[in-house]
Amino acid sequence: MAERRIAFEAARLGLLGFFGLVVLAPYIWMVAASMKPLDELFRASLSLWPERFHAIENYGRVFAEVPVFHYLWNGLVVCGGILVFQLMFAVPAGYALAKLRFPGREWVFGAVMLGLLVPPHVPALPLYIAFSKAGILNTYAALILPATISVFAIFLFRQFFRALPDELVHAARLDGMSEAGIVWRVVLPNAWPAATAFAIFSVVAHWNDLFWPLIVIEGPARATPALGVLYFRSDEAGDDFAVLMAAAVIMTLPLVLAFLFAQRRFVEGIATTGLK
Amino acid sequence: MSDAALPRAATSRAPVGEALAGLMLTLPAGIAYLVLLLLPTLAAVTLAFTDYELGMPALNWIGLDNFREMLSDRGFAIALRNTVIYVGTVTPLSIGLGLGAALLIEAGTRGRAFFRAVFFLPVVSLTVAMAAAWQYLLHPTIGPLNALLRQVGVTDPPFWLSSSDTVLLSLAAIGVWESLGYNMVLFLAGLSAIPRELYAAAEVDGARSAFDRFRLVTWPLLGPTTLFVVTITLIRSVRVFDTVAVLTQGGPNKASEVLLYTMYREGFTYLRLGYSAAITLVFLAIVLALVWLQTKAMDRKIHYG
Amino acid sequence: MAGIAIDGVVRRFGQVTALKGVSLDVAAGEFVALVGPSGCGKTTLMRIVAGIETLDSGAIHIGGREVTRRRPAERDVAMVFQSYALYPHLTARQNIAVPLAMRRLSGWQRMPLLGRFLPGTRQRQRAIAEDVERAGTALGLGALLDRRPGQLSGGQRQRVALARAIVRQPAAFLMDEPLSNLDAALRVHTRREIVDIHRRAGAATLYVTHDQAEALTMANRVAVMQAGEILQVASPEAIYADPQDLRVATFIGSPRINTLPAEADAAGIVQVAGQQQRLRARPGPLTLALRPEDLSLASGGLPAVAEAVEFLGESVLLHARHEASAEPLVLRLPPEAARPRPGEAVHLAYHPARALLFGADGRRLAATPMEALALV
Numbered sequence: 001m002a003e004r005r006i007a008f009e010a011a012r013l014g015l016l017g018f019f020g021l022v023v024l025a026p027y028i029w030m031v032a033a034s035m036k037p038l039d040e041l042f043r044a045s046l047s048l049w050p051e052r053f054h055a056i057e058n059y060g061r062v063f064a065e066v067p068v069f070h071y072l073w074n075g076l077v078v079c080g081g082i083l084v085f086q087l088m089f090a091v092p093a094g095y096a097l098a099k100l101r102f103p104g105r106e107w108v109f110g111a112v113m114l115g116l117l118v119p120p121h122v123p124a125l126p127l128y129i130a131f132s133k134a135g136i137l138n139t140y141a142a143l144i145l146p147a148t149i150s151v152f153a154i155f156l157f158r159q160f161f162r163a164l165p166d167e168l169v170h171a172a173r174l175d176g177m178s179e180a181g182i183v184w185r186v187v188l189p190n191a192w193p194a195a196t197a198f199a200i201f202s203v204v205a206h207w208n209d210l211f212w213p214l215i216v217i218e219g220p221a222r223a224t225p226a227l228g229v230l231y232f233r234s235d236e237a238g239d240d241f242a243v244l245m246a247a248a249v250i251m252t253l254p255l256v257l258a259f260l261f262a263q264r265r266f267v268e269g270i271a272t273t274g275l276k
Numbered sequence: 277m278s279d280a281a282l283p284r285a286a287t288s289r290a291p292v293g294e295a296l297a298g299l300m301l302t303l304p305a306g307i308a309y310l311v312l313l314l315l316p317t318l319a320a321v322t323l324a325f326t327d328y329e330l331g332m333p334a335l336n337w338i339g340l341d342n343f344r345e346m347l348s349d350r351g352f353a354i355a356l357r358n359t360v361i362y363v364g365t366v367t368p369l370s371i372g373l374g375l376g377a378a379l380l381i382e383a384g385t386r387g388r389a390f391f392r393a394v395f396f397l398p399v400v401s402l403t404v405a406m407a408a409a410w411q412y413l414l415h416p417t418i419g420p421l422n423a424l425l426r427q428v429g430v431t432d433p434p435f436w437l438s439s440s441d442t443v444l445l446s447l448a449a450i451g452v453w454e455s456l457g458y459n460m461v462l463f464l465a466g467l468s469a470i471p472r473e474l475y476a477a478a479e480v481d482g483a484r485s486a487f488d489r490f491r492l493v494t495w496p497l498l499g500p501t502t503l504f505v506v507t508i509t510l511i512r513s514v515r516v517f518d519t520v521a522v523l524t525q526g527g528p529n530k531a532s533e534v535l536l537y538t539m540y541r542e543g544f545t546y547l548r549l550g551y552s553a554a555i556t557l558v559f560l561a562i563v564l565a566l567v568w569l570q571t572k573a574m575d576r577k578i579h580y581g
Numbered sequence: 582m583a584g585i586a587i588d589g590v591v592r593r594f595g596q597v598t599a600l601k602g603v604s605l606d607v608a609a610g611e612f613v614a615l616v617g618p619s620g621c622g623k624t625t626l627m628r629i630v631a632g633i634e635t636l637d638s639g640a641i642h643i644g645g646r647e648v649t650r651r652r653p654a655e656r657d658v659a660m661v662f663q664s665y666a667l668y669p670h671l672t673a674r675q676n677i678a679v680p681l682a683m684r685r686l687s688g689w690q691r692m693p694l695l696g697r698f699l700p701g702t703r704q705r706q707r708a709i710a711e712d713v714e715r716a717g718t719a720l721g722l723g724a725l726l727d728r729r730p731g732q733l734s735g736g737q738r739q740r741v742a743l744a745r746a747i748v749r750q751p752a753a754f755l756m757d758e759p760l761s762n763l764d765a766a767l768r769v770h771t772r773r774e775i776v777d778i779h780r781r782a783g784a785a786t787l788y789v790t791h792d793q794a795e796a797l798t799m800a801n802r803v804a805v806m807q808a809g810e811i812l813q814v815a816s817p818e819a820i821y822a823d824p825q826d827l828r829v830a831t832f833i834g835s836p837r838i839n840t841l842p843a844e845a846d847a848a849g850i851v852q853v854a855g856q857q858q859r860l861r862a863r864p865g866p867l868t869l870a871l872r873p874e875d876l877s878l879a880s881g882g883l884p885a886v887a888e889a890v891e892f893l894g895e896s897v898l899l900h901a902r903h904e905a906s907a908e909p910l911v912l913r914l915p916p917e918a919a920r921p922r923p924g925e926a927v928h929l930a931y932h933p934a935r936a937l938l939f940g941a942d943g944r945r946l947a948a949t950p951m952e953a954l955a956l957v
Binding site (some may be wrong): 009012013015016019020023024025026027029030031033041042043044045046050075085088089090093095096097100101102104105108111115118119121122123124125126127128129130132142145146148151154178179180182203204207208210211214215220225226227229230233243245246247248249251252255256259260263264266267270271272 | 294295296297298299300301302304305306308309312313314315316317320321323330373377380381383386387389391392393394395396397398399400402403404405406408409410412413414415417418419420422423424427453456457458461462464465486500511515517518521536539540543544549552553556559560563564567
Binding site (some may be wrong): 471473474476477478479482483484485487488492493496497499502553 | 684
């Protein structure tokens with residue numbers, strides 16, 4: 001029995017290790033290439049370690065030619081702005097749908113369910129036209145606005161708030177709190193798991209999004225990290241894969257680092273937002 | 277105490293204060309919903325029946341012409357076909373591998389967090405950047421993959437992203453790589469919800485092999501999760517855009533033209549917004565059909581109420 | 582002797598030793614209840630017998646065969662789980678059929694669609710269906726057999742779990758707190774039913790519970806377990822009236838047995854707070870234990886102060902404080918007896934033959950009643 005278990009565990013780790021290596025391959029080669037000089041890349045050797053260490057030149061060129069921190073800052077502003085608005089709209093609405101009785105509540109909830117069915121690509125065209133008419137293309141507002149209303153967030157918070165005991169709300173009312181006060185001071189602090197889960201989900205989605213920024217942004221002034229890599233790829237880097245890989249490493253790093261630090265939260269966040 | 281404060285008898289008629297609060301709290305979300313989601317969606321539906329182009333002063337009604345054009349548009353047909361092939365490859369593979377990874381991780385105690393992180397990494401990596409990494413990896417001449425193939429004796433390895441024969445396959449491989457970890461996490465959550473006692477009961481009942489127990493307990497109890505994962509993977513892969521936009525722009529020779537990329541190009545490159553909106557509607561119809569199928573399947577079977 | 586033989590089982594979880602060399606025999610046809618507080622290791626022991634849990638040392642025999650290292654499927658046991666562990670996607674009928682299908686059909690024969698066409702599948706499936714029907718009828722499931730567990734009440738699920746256990750006559754039944762999820766009335770009813778099933782099936786039964794009433798009413802023998810050890814195995818009567826360990830005496834019986842610190846002087850006469858009792862024992866410190874029904878109000882005896890009275894219907898409980906006892910002593914009195922008011926001084930008497938003495942190590946001591954002597 002013991003030998004069988006060891007054999008099984010070895011097979012399990014072997015399989016996982018193999019597939020893990022396949023999944024990690026792009027990262028490994030990306031990092032390796034980012035430290036090699038271009039001529040070494042062109043020789044297409046299979047050795048991972050650079051013969052001539054060229055990391056400083058490659059990364060130096062990226063930092064010299066690409067406003068890396070500017071793109072990251074843009075990404076931060078956009079993701080942060082989106083998240084703040086999403087919570088501001090969704091938390092009170094989720095609370096009202098879960099705990100308050102008001103005329104038209106069923107209609108509002110029906111609208112939320114309907115909204116869940118519509119992918120963000122559908123309203124994109126008319127929004128583009130409207131933004132272009134309003135002259136706000138190429139602004140943070142254009143990047144942030146369409147994502148501020150998340151029916152998914154409303155739905156998620158409603159489900160979560162419904163599970164909170166009514167007594168909590170009633171006690172707060174007896175203590176003389178207003179409904180808005182209850183939302184931000186009683187309900188939200190108790191909804192922390194749902195809020196972090198949604199925050200992670202939202203940031204991952206919008207940090208990685210390319211479709212919408214590609215539509216409303218031109219030029220580097222308001223470009224998100226995703227756009228930044230795209231510009232760099234087509235303009236400066238051309239076929240200089242070494243420098244391109246260095247740029248890719250830099251742009252991928254922030255979110256990956258955040259993930260590695262708060263791994264459990266990320267995985268749980270995606271799992272709970274996915275399954276509810 | 278709570279019942280005294282809010283008598284149940286009042287349920288049918290909400291207190292005025294509560295009703296007002298409910299309306300006030302939903303108002304901001306309601307306005308945003310209306311302006312940013314509902315009206316634009318309806319506008320997109322309307323646009324689909326016009327030949328609107330950016331800058332035109334008024335809407336010109338053309339009925340179903342856009343859809344008629346679609347039927348004869350070779351580019352659209354290719355995009356639709358490619359999307360189906362892409363979805364048909366990515367969905368089963370990323371679900372199968374995701375389930376396999378979840379089962380392997382769950383089967384032991386060692387390395388759980390580590391491998392979970394490894395498989396999940398692509399989900400949190402900037403897609404555009406990783407697409408660049410894949411481009412290097414799959415590069416016909418300087419890419420490590422072909423270097424490896426040449427080393428093991430393949431004389432002329434495929435051109436991957438630069439050949440119309442293999443471009444869709446390469447994109448699908450990247451798609452699988454991207455969504456495998458996401459599916460794995462959902463399956464892990466599903467697996468952890470299966471009561472341990474059922475496995476013990478299965479063992480006592482005589483399910484000797486791991487396969488027997490998988491068939492008796494794991495697979496049926498994972499049913500709702502699997503259905504959800506299938507639907508969400510279908511919807512996510514129908515949306516394929518980033519990798520195409522970054523790596524191939526639909527090429528070579530339209531071999532990687534997909535639905536959303538065609539829609540993007542028609543709308544934002546050629547500025548034919550009416551036609552683009554019509555394509556969007558087709559896309560929406562596909563998504564709705566998938567959700568409808570999921571609800572159907574949910575009602576029919578996997579519900580163990 | 583076929584049945585269950587547990588021999589010196591040790592199980593450690595890290596630093597904690599959950600089972601410290603436990604031995605217990607259940608003869609064929611016998612019903613043994615394993616009772617103890619939660620966390621005492623009784624469920625772990627049962628899972629080791631079933632083969633779901635591993636052991637560090639010791640041996641398990643079932644039906645006369647050594648099965649210590651065998652898989653659960655090879656042990657010829659059936660188990661009823663606390664949560665019932667019914668397969669939620671299968672109907673009651675299919676649930677009951679699982680242990681038969683797993684044993685009587687090959688892997689290929691169990692395949693959907695394909696299996697039906699393999700030789701022998703049909704006859705075997707018909708035989709299985711008949712056995713399932715019989716087990717279902719025995720438990721009065723009849724009309725419920727085609728429902729899923731989710732459509733059944735707790736009591737009905739419990740019956741399905743029992744039917745799944747008895748459908749294949751195993752050498753041993755294992756039941757892990759099968760009644761704990763039922764409401765009180767149903768629990769009493771099902772108690773009798775399980776005893777009935779056991780009598781008809783006649784297999785060795787090991788029944789884990791934390792409820793002493795279940796253990797005393799159902800079992801032929803009761804094993805009291807605490808902190809990974811079995812303290813005593815005996816008939817329900819003996820466990821109650823003749824406990825060999827202070828922990829057994831205090832665990833069994835409700836209200837709890839009364840205990841008083843006492844001492845036997847050099848002459849062997851037992852003294853409680855300086856007051857001589859009509860008992861002799863080996864000199865040294867000891868504990869005097871008395872069941873509530875063995876104490877009565879009298880004009881002489883242990884002096885105490887009445888604290889509270891609880892009317893229970895068929896009897897009255899009087900709580901009275903004695904100076905040597907940390908907790909009030911409890912007396913069970915007939916309902917018509919005179920009830921002292923709180924604060925009133927009373928005297929408590931007992932028949933010395935009913936007194937239980939335990940040494941400082943908790944082991945039972947021999948007590949000799951001194952009949953003729955008048956004391957105090």
